Amino acid sequence: MHDLSALAQRIRTDDDARRALQRRTLTVVAVSQVLGGAGLAAGITVGALLAQQLVGGDGLAGAPTALFTLGSALAAFLIGRFTQRHGRRLGLGLGFAAGGLGALGVVVAAAAGSVPLLFVSLFVYGAGTATNLQARYAGTDLAAPAQRGTAASIALVATTAGAVAGPNLVDPLGRLALGMGIPALAGPFLLATVAYLSAGIVLLVFLRPDPFLLARAAAPADEQAAGAAGAAGAALPPSPPPRPGPGAIAGAAVMVLTQIAMVAIMTMTPVHMRAMDFGLSAVGLVIGIHVGAMYLPSLVTGILVDRVGRVPMAIASGVTLLAAGIVAALAPESSLGLLILALTLLGLGWNVGLLAGTALVVDATVPANRARTQGTIDVLIALSGAGAGAASGVVMAASDYSVLSFTGGILALLLIPVLLWAARSGRPDDGGRPARR
Template sequence: MENPTVASATPSPARVATVQRRTLGLLFTTQTLGGVGVAIGLSVGALLAVELAGVGVSGLATSAAVVGAALLAVPVTWVMRQYGRRPGLAAAYLVAAVGGAAVVVAAVIGAPLLLFVGLFLFGGGTTAGNLARYTAVDLAPPAHRGRHLSLVVWATTVGAVAGPNLAPAAGRLLDGYGIPTLAAPFLFSAVLFGLAALVLLALLRPDPLQLARRMHGEPPSPAGKVGVRPAWAAVVAQPAARLGVAAMAVGHLVMVAVMAMTPVHILDAGHDDAHTLRIVGVVLSVHIAGMFAFAPVTGWLTDRYGRRRVILGGIGVLLAACAVAGTAGHHSAQLTVGLFLLGLGWSGTMVAGSTLLSESVGDDLRPSAQGLSDLVMGLAGAAGGALSGLVVAWAGYPTLALLAAIAAVPSLALALRPVRERLYG
């Protein structure tokens, strides 16, 4: 493990470029492994919760994983701040592997409480995936930061698309070994998370964050100067960092709130189950494509036209998505367009917001600021998902879309204000 306090010669530009290319390749690989692991498990998590705990609390399955992903970001970024990206990302994946194994044990012995604890720890896979995007920009040239970050986001597409389709095969493969069909995918997830951790521990050398610190000549901060409070103070004091965090949090809140209730809205159309599932599958697949498939384009736009402009564009697309989805009624084609725009707008706020935050905070404070940002983003998404059901039950899906659009307006006003950026690295 590298010691961040050990002095080292400043690396040459050629050396940094070589390490960055290798880092991006490794991150693409581990994002694919971890993305498949997350998607396999979460695609059946709620169904497993129904079997063990009943329909009434099945929604807590997704909530446990979402909250786990948000809260685990803080200790993981502490590890990164102290020891580098490699042990932090590996630790997050190992926690997720333990969570996946706990879910399997819970299903075998019929323990609902252990199931939710396991799902909370399973959120570490999402934590690792989220923080990997920041690892991609530690050594990236300023003109290419958006593109490099977006490549890591794009890698998630493989897992998001392949994972749910692999879950049935995983269940059948372990049939007859005493593992319930709905729990078997979590065992495969645990293996994939463990493999991702091993790849990172063995091959992510030198550590990108430690190398960036040496390259920028930033000495380690004294104890107590790089914790949660100093990092948050740095974000609050820097308008560009505030905008980055706000863009990610609001984009995630709007996306999760509308997306979570779209299958319920489709169900209300009164189609038979088979028809409903087909529509839901198409709509959500197109939505996921909007979120991830065009990330490299979003990254290029972020570098070409600036972070603030892409954030503005992302928020504008989110507003359009709410308008299209909210007025679609039960017209599947219009609803599909609305959900595609919802994913595309989220991509704009995520890629540009992450890039802006990363370059607005110094190397020592950056991991803590990034962890806090992901905590805020995750909690915003969890709140959006929890409240969306109440809104739909009270006033319907169109009202949910309207309220989601209203929630995005303050961030639009914030993005319209010119900010003086202090860029690091």
């Protein structure tokens, strides 16, 4: 077992030791994210179609996204609190395990034709979504302040391999499912079961030393004292942790608004495509490219967040999402190419917003309040995604895909006034230096 105090003392004075531990942490997180990405893709690609098949009609087609994002909201809250007390390893490992069990429940529900079990299982499956998203913070715990955007981006780009492969395996996984006597649309959730459980095992076994606990132990004495009693579960009343800076509010707003725009359009794209007589392979292609655009650009966008600045890149994400909504709304019904372009822009805008928002939040927090704040913000992200997923089905039923796409793109621009407010309140964009608290 690592001596946490000795390691903390060492990395305070030895930058090489800190960088070595950071590289190890990023390697373990990246491996878990490759697996987690495969699990994440199942719900995105066929969740709405599976509900449509079991329930009938489009009115509840957005329910799967709403349910697993609601589940991810609860999981994000629990993981944030658990991590603040016990560290990233246990919080993330158990979160992925719960997601794997939820995916298995979806398979059973599809085989049994049970709508109630499907909805309960999708809710539990959402724990994997929350965990996959929160793993990006593990990459920032030991990172230098000026490299936090880049560190978060490595966790996201590692998700690409599994997240892109998953949607493009819809057909073979469907054939595998049929061979097992279960509906074809349950096939991707078979992959999600194995992927999420494997990701949890990787983190539980190999994420040592725990990066969050180590970063907290290495923090300045005043920051440690602020949350020490609460973290230890002591009988004495805990000292109140410092309040996050205004950058945390700005970062939360960026991530929430980009999530709403992305989820609303993404959720209904498979339903729209099926209504236009596109096959499952075409749906898998479009969603696969979209998910790739959500994660693959991360190494470039993360560096830009560190070098260009958090606020300019956040504004760029809103403009990109607006462009995505316009292209999706104006694309002819038979144009696969324009749908691919729209969903690529949608993924890219989300990616930039997530990395800029993540860096803003980390800059505006300290170890004594960081994990709890991150978990709370991810709850807001998940709830906003749940609302967007549920509303997307209603909007589609009442109007059409074009109206939905236009609305999502315009909503993304609301992040600009929030950023301007935060800039006046306390410099949310500080180039990587700790924000004013």
